[in-house]
Amino acid sequence: MAKQLPYQQMHAIFSRFRDDCAEPEGELEHVNVYTLVVAVALSAQATDKGVNRATRGLFAVADTPQKMLDLGEDALIEYIKTIGLYRNKAKNVMKLSRILVEDYGGEVPSSRAALEGLPGVGRKTANVVLNMWFKHPAQAVDTHIYRLGNRSGIAPGKDVVAVERAIEDHVPVEFQQHAHHWMILHGRYVCKARKPDCGNCLINDYCAFEEKTP
Known part of the structure; x- marks a missing residue:
């Protein structure tokens, strides 16, 4: 060191x-703050390029928490099954989507504590979202x-x-x-x-x- x-x-x-x-810009593709959260959560132990290949089709049909819930876990898995740990990640995406709908009116919160409270969202993911979308340093x-x-x-x-x-x-x-x-x-x-x-x-x-x- x-x-x-x-x-x-x-x-x-x-x-x-x-x-x-x-x-400079991040290399994970997204269309709004919700898809940014999902993309970063999916990128754990995976490459940005691999995540982007999987999410282009996914985000075309599910770019909000409610649309993701409507899509369902089995259909989500079909989109992301090329990504490592996809089954566990799919469960987390569905859980965080439900929390966003039920507790936040479908909106992504702008506090680190609230973001870290979402399944599959750790400190790094929260910081990426805070920086890239909410422009926090x-x-x-x-x-x-x-x-x-x-x-x-x-x-x-x-x-x-x-x-x-x-x-x-x-x-x-x-x-x-x-x-x-x-x-x-x-x-x-x-x-x-x-x-x-x-x-x-x-x-x-x-x-x-x-x-x-x-």
């Missing part, structure tokens, strides 16, 4: 991320961000909550809104787990990773 980088280096790193891509830490944060010194921490706190505490405020998207994309496509592409890394000179590849 690298030591936390100082403020000046952090500002320089995120300035480069912003210069390279001013408005919430930091959703996945494996890519955890790896990048610890390798580089951007946000070192012993677990995902510690990394989340490190981002909140050390990333300059002006970059907080897009911080987790920049880090996810950088971790996914450049600072990869097995073969980090350090030669094409735009923050190579600031990164504290001791095992940089040529």
Whole structure:
């Protein structure tokens, strides 16, 4: 685990991320906040590309909690059976849809506590929804961000909550809104787990990773 980088280096790193891509976007396809919740919940232990292939047809017929309930669990399974853990995920989607209809009038709540109260929605999913839809500077830490944060010194921490706190505490405020998207994309496509592409890394000179590849 690298030591936390100082403020000046952090500002320089995120300035480069912003210069390279001013408005980063998540890669999960959705048509409204409800379908975003479902897509993120389905993405656990699955790739965004795999989820997108499954949900394009699904969201064409079920883009609200009531429509999902009307569709039914068996039909939902047919759409998402290519996704890992699909049976358990289908049960959670149906349960959260019913809660949204019965307790929230079919609307998705904008508080972390309420979101985390939905079946299949953990802290990361809640933070993604808060950030992407409600524009809160919430930091959703996945494996890519955890790896990048610890390798580089951007946000070192012993677990995902510690990394989340490190981002909140050390990333300059002006970059907080897009911080987790920049880090996810950088971790996914450049600072990869097995073969980090350090030669094409735009923050190579600031990164504290001791095992940089040529």
